[in-house]
Amino acid sequence: MNIVVCVKQVPDTSDPDTEVHIDSTGRGVDESKFSFVINDADNYAVEEAIRLKEKHGGEVTVVNIGPEGANQVIRMALAKGGNSAIRLFDEKFAFSDIVATARILHSAIKDLSYDIVMTGCMASDDGFAAVGVTLAQMLGIPHAAMVKHVEVIDEKKLKVGRELEGGLMEMLEIEIPCLLTIQTGINEPRYASFKGIREASKKEIKLMDLSAAGLGDDMVGEAGSVAVMKQYSVPEVGELAEMLEGDAGETSTKLAQILKEKGLV
Amino acid sequence: MAEVFVLAEHRQGELREVSLELLTLASDLGDKVTAVLLGSGTDEFANRCANFADRVLYVDDVMFSNFNASAYQAALSELIKKEKPKTVLIGNTVQGVDLIGSLGVELDVPFTTDAIAIQMEGDKPAVTRQYYGGKINGAVEFKDSEMYLIGVREAAAPAGEGGKSGEIVKVENPVTVEITARRFLEYVEAQVGEVDITQSATLVSVGRGIREDKNIPMMEELAGLLGADLSASRAVVDAGWLPQDRQVGISGKTVKPKLYLAVGISGAFQHVTGMKGSELVVAINKDPDAPIFQYADYGIVDDLFKVVPALIEKLKETKG
Ligand SMILES: Cc1cc2nc3c(=O)[nH]c(=O)nc-3n(C[C@H](O)[C@H](O)[C@H](O)COP(=O)(O)OP(=O)(O)OC[C@H]3O[C@@H](n4cnc5c(N)ncnc54)[C@H](O)[C@@H]3O)c2cc1C
Ligand SMILES: Nc1ncnc2c1ncn2[C@@H]1O[C@H](COP(=O)(O)O)[C@@H](O)[C@H]1O
Numbered sequence: 085m086n087i088v089v090c091v092k093q094v095p096d097t098s099d100p101d102t103e104v105h106i107d108s109t110g111r112g113v114d115e116s117k118f119s120f121v122i123n124d125a126d127n128y129a130v131e132e133a134i135r136l137k138e139k140h141g142g143e144v145t146v147v148n149i150g151p152e153g154a155n156q157v158i159r160m161a162l163a164k165g166g167n168s169a170i171r172l173f174d175e176k177f178a179f180s181d182i183v184a185t186a187r188i189l190h191s192a193i194k195d196l197s198y199d200i201v202m203t204g205c206m207a208s209d210d211g212f213a214a215v216g217v218t219l220a221q222m223l224g225i226p227h228a229a230m231v232k233h234v235e236v237i238d239e240k241k242l243k244v245g246r247e248l249e250g251g252l253m254e255m256l257e258i259e260i261p262c263l264l265t266i267q268t269g270i271n272e273p274r275y276a277s278f279k280g281i282r283e284a285s286k287k288e289i290k291l292m293d294l295s296a297a298g299l300g301d302d303m304v305g306e307a308g309s310v311a312v313m314k315q316y317s318v319p320e321v322g323e324l325a326e327m328l329e330g331d332a333g334e335t336s337t338k339l340a341q342i343l344k345e346k347g348l349v
Numbered sequence: 350m351a352e353v354f355v356l357a358e359h360r361q362g363e364l365r366e367v368s369l370e371l372l373t374l375a376s377d378l379g380d381k382v383t384a385v386l387l388g389s390g391t392d393e394f395a396n397r398c399a400n401f402a403d404r405v406l407y408v409d410d411v412m413f414s415n416f417n418a419s420a421y422q423a424a425l426s427e428l429i430k431k432e433k434p435k436t437v438l439i440g441n442t443v444q445g446v447d448l449i450g451s452l453g454v455e456l457d458v459p460f461t462t463d464a465i466a467i468q469m470e471g472d473k474p475a476v477t478r479q480y481y482g483g484k485i486n487g488a489v490e491f492k493d494s495e496m497y498l499i500g501v502r503e504a505a506a507p508a509g510e511g512g513k514s515g516e517i518v519k520v521e522n523p524v525t526v527e528i529t530a531r532r533f534l535e536y537v538e539a540q541v542g543e544v545d546i547t548q549s550a551t552l553v554s555v556g557r558g559i560r561e562d563k564n565i566p567m568m569e570e571l572a573g574l575l576g577a578d579l580s581a582s583r584a585v586v587d588a589g590w591l592p593q594d595r596q597v598g599i600s601g602k603t604v605k606p607k608l609y610l611a612v613g614i615s616g617a618f619q620h621v622t623g624m625k626g627s628e629l630v631v632a633i634n635k636d637p638d639a640p641i642f643q644y645a646d647y648g649i650v651d652d653l654f655k656v657v658p659a660l661i662e663k664l665k666e667t668k669g
Contacts, residue, residue: 124584252536
């Protein structure tokens with residue numbers, strides 16, 4: 085069972101110190117205060133890929149589009165049990181939309197031997213929840229999105245569960261090769277061992293730029309995109325909460341008072 | 350004439366509300382609104398859609414008893430190629446995201462997902478979407494094309510009253526081959542837990558901000574003093590710190606307590622969908638820009654590890 089897993093590096097928006105500010109171009113954000121992490125769903129996808137490999141044999145290939153800094157998330161996936169990795173990067177990739185991103189991933193994955201391609205169900209920065217399904221169509225393989233259960237029936241078929249609204253699961257059978265977009269919570273991601281980390285630091289990460297990917301200028305970036313983000317803006321918000329000011333002693337006193345007045349304590 | 354297609358969504362014998370929301374929205378985007386209904390014995394849904402549409406294209410075939418992305422894509426692409434609408438709207442639901450990207454590539458039309466608003470610029474739609482967990486918006490422009498495909502966020506705009514009486518056109522299933530790549534098996538209901546948070550009068554809701562499961566007892570103590578049950582964001586459930594039946598949000602429960610106290614929750618729309626009907630919302634978060642403050646009545650911008658212990662002390666004093 086050979087598996088390709090796509091991992092994206094994203095800013096850690098769960099860290100209160102990661103401030104998102106629009107930069108002077110209006111089309112980018114100031115990254116100086118970002119700490120970067122693996123996209124949440126991709127972390128679960130890596131774990132699922134490694135578990136399937138451990139149970140059924142085969143190899144796991146990690147694929148990323150990102151700058152050199154992304155090596156950090158790639159190495160962590162290798163340390164956990166990934167066998168090899170490809171990182172695609174070119175200045176020309178900037179402003180790629182769903183289609184251009186999927187096309188770049190496709191250029192590297194199409195020549196690999198795989199039974200399952202996995203992506204996360206959604207990237208936390210752009211929130212498209214679409215690159216995986218788009219990539220599946222480019223590869224010409226069936227797909228299932230928002231997968232929270234994977235079971236191998238035989239070499240030709242998987243049984244998978246898609247998590248729907250309200251926590252309902254849709255169970256289905258899908259032919260191999262296929263692409264699954266993995267939902268968070270499908271497993272409990274492991275931590276990398278020291279030995280794993282040491283070995284991963286020695287593994288080669290294959291680099292591919294525009295020409296190595298066999299792509300042209302007009303196939304990536306803004307030129308290769310069908311829906312381009314032109315301008316960021318600060319959302320207009322309705323009425324904000326009434327903020328309770330002061331130190332923790334004061335705010336907690338005020339809150340306890342409010343709850344008491346409203347008969348909630 | 351600019352025609353807008355809307356894919357009607359249904360599951361387990363119910364037409365989903367998002368279908369009517371999108372049909373309502375579609376009236377602003379073109380002068381002919383067509384609902385596309387793929388179902389089996391779903392005449393009632395065709396009638397409801399007709400209330401909101403100028404036309405309903407209805408394929409009635411057992412192939413569409415349950416959603417199957419491969420079958421849906423095969424049927425939709427044929428219908429769209431034949432009828433050539435200007436815009437196609439699909440709900441950005443778990444069903445929709447299983448369809449939009451692959452359909453967009455097959456039809457070779459510009460598409461994007463999770464629109465929260467659509468503006469017409471001439472006869473071309475432009476889309477507003479959110480980035481970085483709802484912290485900033487982005488304006489998305491399509492490349493010029495004969496047709497555009499847009500995934501629209503659920504509950505982004507309310508469904509109207511309807512009041513139309515569109516013609517229901519039964520069309521032959523354009524899919525004549527058996528779909529084998531993917532087969533629907535069954536639905537498995539979410540597990541029922543010991544506490545039903547949809548019935549709770551007070552909820553203390555815990556987010557990833559609490560960092561570790563060893564901090565759950567502190568939240569339990571706070572909940573105890575408020576006579577509240579504990580609920581959580583998905584991040585907390587994924588981490589295994591609280592069981593799944595405590596999850597509030599689009600893939601969890603919809604709650605309407607008298608008090609919803611959100612602690613260390615950012616307020617992603619998938620979460621907010623499940624709690625915005627609460628009577629009084631109080632949020633504690635260290636980040637002043639956290640979207641949760643847009644949905645709260647009272648907010649405290651501070652470290653929860655300072656505020657929660659102080660609040661516990663205050664409540665103990667109040668109770669005597
Ligand atoms: C298909 C789909 C379905 C989903 N369904 C749901 C759902 O049903 N329910 C749901 O909740 N989510 C759901 N999500 C996930 C959702 O997008 C968010 O990822 C999730 O809600 C984030 O949870 P959180 O707010 O706890 O964590 P984060 O977004 O990581 O936020 C943590 C917050 O804690 C704050 N914080 C950190 N440290 C402190 C501190 N010391 N003191 C105070 N504040 C602190 C931070 O400022 C931050 O705002 C779904 C996603 C998808 C793709
Ligand atoms: N730059 C990237 N590098 C690698 N994988 C990516 C990249 N962008 C998106 N993906 C994959 O596609 C998934 C869905 O992303 P999105 O459609 O942008 O929400 C992610 O969880 C990743 O698995």
